[in-house]
Amino acid sequence: MTTVADSPHQSRPGAAPAAGMELVCPAGSLPALKAAVDNGADCVYLGFRDATNARNFAGLNFDEAAIETGIRYAHDRGRKVFVALNTYPQAAKAELWQRAVDRAAHSGVDAVILADPGMMAYAVKHQPQLRLHLSVQGSATNYEALDFYYQHFGIARAVLPRVLSMTQVAQVIEKTPVEIEVFGFGSLCVMVEGRCALSSYATGEAPNTNGVCSPPKAVRWVETPQGRESRLNGVLIDRYAPGENAGYPTLCKGRFDVGDEKNYYAIEEPTSLNTLSLLPDLMKIGVRAIKVEGRQRSPAYVAQVTKVLRAAIDSCQANPLHYKARTDWFSELDKVAEGQQHTLGAYHRPWK
Template identity: 80%
Template sequence: MEPLSPLADAATLDGLATSAAPPLELVCPAGSLPALKAAVDNGASCVYLGLRDATNARNFAGLNFDEAAIANGIGYAHARGCKVFMALNTYPQAANPGLWREALDKAVDLGVDAVILADPGLMQYAATRHPQLRLHLSVQGSATNYDAINFYREQFGIVRAVLPRVLSLTQVQQVIDKTPVEIEVFGFGSLCVMVEGRCALSSYVTGESPNTHGVCSPAKAVRWQETPKGLESRLGGVLIDRYATGENAGYPTLCKGRFDVDDEENYYAIEEPTSLNTLELLPQLMKMGVRAIKIEGRQRSPAYVAQVTKVWREAIDQCRVAPHRYAPRTGWMASLDQVAEGQQHTLGAYHRPWK
């Protein structure tokens, strides 16, 4: 390559700065076949999905895929250059570990591009039984440092890790610098106040842990009731929130309820309803070497998937062409806030002003 002229324009420099790195992948949720198609049609690089059972961490009634739907979805995605990942990211139970192994075998037979795993035993099964299968470490695996991630690589051949949403950008960079494993981070969607994979809040009132039954706040434990004081939401009989007339009501989870504190004040004591939105951090994430941006929301509608995917596809493409001139458009932010929890957004743990 000839040396660059001192007068080379910024666009040329930007392009050269990003051309050597593999493209940043946009990994989008698919809770149904229409959602999968919405993601693919609007520019997803990859979609992730799960089976209709406890092997995945979004085991809600009416969501997820049977074998016929997965085969249909894989065909649709692959024909359009999009990859398909299967989430098998809950923990096999002693009474029936075979369910998880059968699901993994099924994923291979169906031709998924990768499986997303949390349990080391299932990783060992995959590495032994299907050595050519691409393995991703789920956020449910709770790996927050490079030693943990490198352990999973050395023992089971993990090639990508999804980081929990509790790390600052500095900490993400420290992980990337010390592991050859591809790093995927959450870019948009619901937040979690816990290190994913270590939360048992809902099990206290429902008897079912997200990591074993595949769902936080299972629908069968949710109750809505109109009362003289307003619309009440309950989880396992526990009052989670009370809404005034015209107030937007959110799905009841313990971490996002409003509670009386010291009998003096009623507020979101653990976490306010707000969504992570890292559009403004895209140039930094690309420069750091993040391999993929994950969009949360397999429990959301196809319209949500289409809207979020479209915005992020445009943003990633613009940032890749000219990272030094990139800035989130007002329209992008407004579009994402429309589908955000509480219609508001945050940078979450990525930005810690107290540090």
């Protein structure tokens, strides 16, 4: 196989980093894309309406007309558009993913976000002008992994999984020429992304190939004398009391009976990552971009989160030594956070 390593890395487009920290926001729909751009996103990321992206929900994502309109809207305002092709091709359907790479290239996007090495090889060979980003689904948690993708495919950026401490992120940045993007707000994942098999246990479909943690066709809501129940392919995920907010059922965020402990979040508690207080540290260690999770969320969510993070990043870049996250910023983000609460996640691990 011919690889980028056979020629200078500078031949890959966009390899040289630009100044400042970018804000990368989700666009599950055209209204969400416009909300992100209008409220200060530097970049938006979106997906096609098929299994090539990890948010393959009915009613979300972009057809040909929408992506053309969205790219024009963003580019006219000086913003970038990334296409997430971040699931793994299935043996019998590899052409779907290859066509998606070609579609992205022909539409004029600024980068594609890929997880599968085979798709990177296809992109390098058939669409060499495309800037390549390594998806969080690629599960690269160390600089040796990033070096592999850089040497073979010339990736310009990598999105790190949400399991690394601040010290570990800094160590990765110190040893790689690849731009590093980290999640700054949104739902957490208990697994290293790209390695989860919980959904396939219950439904026979994995998010890494089908694009959703809980396929809508497997989700059922049932009213019972004990309360409203959510089930995934018949597996009881949670039971809610009258008036209690009910989240979309995923195995990792269900409540279960384990031993003597009854009805508690045995795997992961619903909460959102919020890095407002860590922005100076992330900026200092050289993080290139802050990413917001939530392509499945509403345009109102996108607008609110983008607006707050835009203000916070601008404030931090203007005066990092005296930056302080404002109380009203936290209040606004907690309104749209899972469980209306936030955490620093793995970033804050003092023993590391």
